Amino acid sequence: MRKTKLFTFIILVIGGIVGLVFALGIAQFFYVTGGEKFCTMCHVMEPMGNAYKDDVHGGNNKVGFKAECVSCHLPHDNIAHYVYQKSVNGIVEGTLTLFGNPEKYDWQARRKEAKRYVYDDGCLHCHTDLKKISSDNMKSFLPHRDYFAKNINKTCVECHEHVGHKNLGFHLKAKFGDLNITK
Amino acid sequence: MLKKIVLALTCLVAFSFAESVGNVNLTKVMKVDRSLSPLAKKCVECHAEKTPGIVNDWKSSRHAHAGVSCMDCHAVPADSPMAIKKEHPKDSGNHVSILVSPKTCGKCHAKEVKEFEQSGHARGGVQMFAKKGMVELMYHYEGNGKPYENDAPFHAGDENLKDAPSATGCIQCHGLEIKLDKEGYPIPGKGWPNYGIGNAYPDGSVGSCKSCHSSHTFDMVEARKPSACASCHLGPDHPNIEIYNNSMHGKIYNAEGEKKWKWDSAPDTWDVPDYRAPTCATCHMSGIGDLNTTHNVSLRLKWNLWAPHSNLRTGGYETAADVYAKEGKVTVGVPLAGNPAGPEAARGEMKQVCKSCHSTKATESFFISADQHVMLYNTYHTEAKKMLDDLKAKKLLKKDEWSDAFQKVYYHLWHHEGRRMRMGAVMGAPDYAHWHGVFEVQQDIKELRNIYNARIKSGKIEE
Numbered sequence: 001m002r003k004t005k006l007f008t009f010i011i012l013v014i015g016g017i018v019g020l021v022f023a024l025g026i027a028q029f030f031y032v033t034g035g036e037k038f039c040t041m042c043h044v045m046e047p048m049g050n051a052y053k054d055d056v057h058g059g060n061n062k063v064g065f066k067a068e069c070v071s072c073h074l075p076h077d078n079i080a081h082y083v084y085q086k087s088v089n090g091i092v093e094g095t096l097t098l099f100g101n102p103e104k105y106d107w108q109a110r111r112k113e114a115k116r117y118v119y120d121d122g123c124l125h126c127h128t129d130l131k132k133i134s135s136d137n138m139k140s141f142l143p144h145r146d147y148f149a150k151n152i153n154k155t156c157v158e159c160h161e162h163v164g165h166k167n168l169g170f171h172l173k174a175k176f177g178d179l180n181i182t183k
Numbered sequence: 184m185l186k187k188i189v190l191a192l193t194c195l196v197a198f199s200f201a202e203s204v205g206n207v208n209l210t211k212v213m214k215v216d217r218s219l220s221p222l223a224k225k226c227v228e229c230h231a232e233k234t235p236g237i238v239n240d241w242k243s244s245r246h247a248h249a250g251v252s253c254m255d256c257h258a259v260p261a262d263s264p265m266a267i268k269k270e271h272p273k274d275s276g277n278h279v280s281i282l283v284s285p286k287t288c289g290k291c292h293a294k295e296v297k298e299f300e301q302s303g304h305a306r307g308g309v310q311m312f313a314k315k316g317m318v319e320l321m322y323h324y325e326g327n328g329k330p331y332e333n334d335a336p337f338h339a340g341d342e343n344l345k346d347a348p349s350a351t352g353c354i355q356c357h358g359l360e361i362k363l364d365k366e367g368y369p370i371p372g373k374g375w376p377n378y379g380i381g382n383a384y385p386d387g388s389v390g391s392c393k394s395c396h397s398s399h400t401f402d403m404v405e406a407r408k409p410s411a412c413a414s415c416h417l418g419p420d421h422p423n424i425e426i427y428n429n430s431m432h433g434k435i436y437n438a439e440g441e442k443k444w445k446w447d448s449a450p451d452t453w454d455v456p457d458y459r460a461p462t463c464a465t466c467h468m469s470g471i472g473d474l475n476t477t478h479n480v481s482l483r484l485k486w487n488l489w490a491p492h493s494n495l496r497t498g499g500y501e502t503a504a505d506v507y508a509k510e511g512k513v514t515v516g517v518p519l520a521g522n523p524a525g526p527e528a529a530r531g532e533m534k535q536v537c538k539s540c541h542s543t544k545a546t547e548s549f550f551i552s553a554d555q556h557v558m559l560y561n562t563y564h565t566e567a568k569k570m571l572d573d574l575k576a577k578k579l580l581k582k583d584e585w586s587d588a589f590q591k592v593y594y595h596l597w598h599h600e601g602r603r604m605r606m607g608a609v610m611g612a613p614d615y616a617h618w619h620g621v622f623e624v625q626q627d628i629k630e631l632r633n634i635y636n637a638r639i640k641s642g643k644i645e646e
Contacts, residue, residue: 112387112509139218139250143291152293159290162260169262 047171267367306516308358308381358382429612496521556608
């Protein structure tokens, strides 16, 4: 009997260690594949990467702090949603890059759909005190009051439409030319 | 004694002169340091010299109190479709736009912009350019173009002058699709600058907040006064300010409004007894009793009274602004846009406004008379339209409607006399409902019958 108990205990410990290693491995994998280096491996993402590096959110600020691609482009409401969306994006974007033709997309037009690719809970994950402290700062409080009071149902990027990628229009034009510019 | 009076008068004149000069000087040395970024301060200080009028307006605005600076509305990313290509100020890395679209205003006033976009006002500019008849009138007939076929009396026109009528007239109230040159400035001679309420901007947004809240004070008090609406809603085709002045409401406002009424209560709280009679904004927009403030001026309207035929507003929300934002298309919009809950709900809301001063009986009775006049107009228009369609089928109309007696009278029947008759009735202006309205409509219909009968009898268009 004692042998069986010990065996169960050892199995649990080993299982725990194996599980932890796997979990850390996946976490590390998510971490490595969440930044600008990985995302711009696909050449079609070069303009987005370059515009991001010019932007405050891409490290072009006094302290060099930067948000990773997934900080904005993945949901941050809970870990299950995060992992689910990460997997969906991985499969869809991977397939399209390998078998589709993303060079032919109208990337300028896609900028108008930014709210589909940027999650408010991502913004608020970092700008966490915006709601709390904004009444001290009238200039920040007034524009965000209706948002937090839910008087409007706009997302962050509907007002901050150029956030994250400075002058993306120029970078897109340099890579894809005028053909993709609709307006 | 005379010497003393002359001396006193001289002093008085000198003082008043010094006062006005003093104001300008005060603006020129303006220094600000109040939660503004260094660049924003620079804008204010430099423009206090270059364009003192603009800075003067701004400094007496609520925006200035809240620390909203030039940059907050005019600075744009370099790759914005609205950006002026040159850096401003020089070598600052900053780009500005001379245009400020509702999208910019909507960053802080999102609810107001959304409501505006759902109203008929948002259609004002784009619908005009989506209508073939209007485009022909502006650019061809009024632009004095070459004749269509042989029956128009025009001499050959000058292509360079064809924009003049629309740029100085139509667009000033309606607005236009603003196009920029390579440097990022609006193209001169095409209708900019203007205060048009339906401007369509290169960033995809439609409308113009400054039509009513003129720049750069953006004053709520100004927008609440009838004069805010009157700069467009006047004249033979929609004499709304004249109608207001003819009404008892206008009489009371003109007698005491400026002196006695309280104009600056907060939105939703501006209600009786801040005033003793409503202004345009009170009935069509303000938060009265249980109603909330709205920037959708179509929301409390039962009928569409500007169209040739009066139809109930069953179209829900206006969509022209949405279509322009998504597809960049200029459309006629939804002429029957009104209250999404239907025309009776719209009328119900308007009655709530009336009832904050009038009894239920008085309110109901007023609208019964008004609706009867609207429906009476429709009987005239139905007959006129039937004659028009009949002549068209028999090819007895000139191609140039502006040199055709029948079509000219038909136009006046609905666009001038008919609108005065109907709008006069629903806004309580007896002179417009009757003498400028139904009296002239009945004269028109008789003239139309005469022309119609003559053409049918002879089978020809009279010379």
